[in-house]
Amino acid sequence: MRDEDVETIRWELTAFSRRARALAERLHPGLSLVSYSLLGHLAEEGGCRATDLAAYFLLDKSTVSRQVGDLERMGLVERLPDPASQRNKILRPTEAGLATLRTAGERQRAAFRARLDDWSDADLAAFARYLVRYNVAD
Template identity: 40%
Template sequence: MVTGPGEQLERELAVLLRRSRAISREVARSVHPDLESEAYSLLVRLDDTGDARPSDLAAFFGIGKPTLSRQVQMLERLGLVERTADPTDGRAVRLTLSPTGLERVHAARQARRERLRERLRDWSQDDIAQLAGLVGRLNASL
C-alpha cells in the first residue's frame, strides 16, 4: 500500500515512541528497581537544570501538581531527590538530585548514550547531526 509522507511519519513516530517508552522503562529500572519511567524523566530534567521548583517541573512536563507531587514523594522515598528551601521565596521549595540520585542518573544516561552510539555505529556523523537537528525542530514545533 502506497502512503504519503504524512502517514509514513505518523507510523514511524508511533514506532519510535513505543520503543522509547520501553527503553525508558529499562533505564528507569537501572536507576532503581521501583522507579517508573515518568519519574526518571523528572530526574533527567533535574540533572539538566540543577534544581527546580515543583511547579516549574509540572509546567515543563504538562502534568498536574498532584501527579508531580506523587512522583516527587516516591523519588524522595527512594533517596534520589532532596527538597531545599527556595532562597527567593521562603514558602517555596526547590528539588535537587541527591548525591545517590546524581550518581545513578549519570550512570544511566551514560549507558543510554553508549547504547544509542552502538545502534548508530554505521551512521555518519553528518546523518546523526541532521537527525538531531530535525528532532530538535520537531520538539520545538510540538
C-alpha cells in the same frame, strides 16, 4: 504525499515513544521514564519547583507530585526551602540521584551508539538537527 509523510512521522514517533519506555526500564530499573525525565531536568536546571516541572513537561501537578514522592523515597531527590518564598520548596537531585543519572546516561549513550552505529556521519548529524528542530517548535 505530505499527509502520508505526516502519518508516517506520527506512527514512527509513537513507536519511538513505546520503545523509549521499554528501554527506560532496562537502562534505569525502578525509574519510570517520567521519573527519569524529571530527575534529569532537575539536574540540568540545578533544581526547581514542582510546578515548574509540571509546566515544563506539560504534566498534571498530581502526576509530578507522585513521581517526585517516589524519587524522594528512593533518596534521589531532596526538597529544600525556596529562598524566594517560604511556602515553596526547591527540588534538587541528591548525590545518589546524580550518580543514577550518570549511570543511566552512560547506558543510554551505549544503546544509542549501538542502534546508530551503521548510520553515516551525515545521516546522524541530519537526524540530530531534525530532532532539535522538532523539539523546539511550539
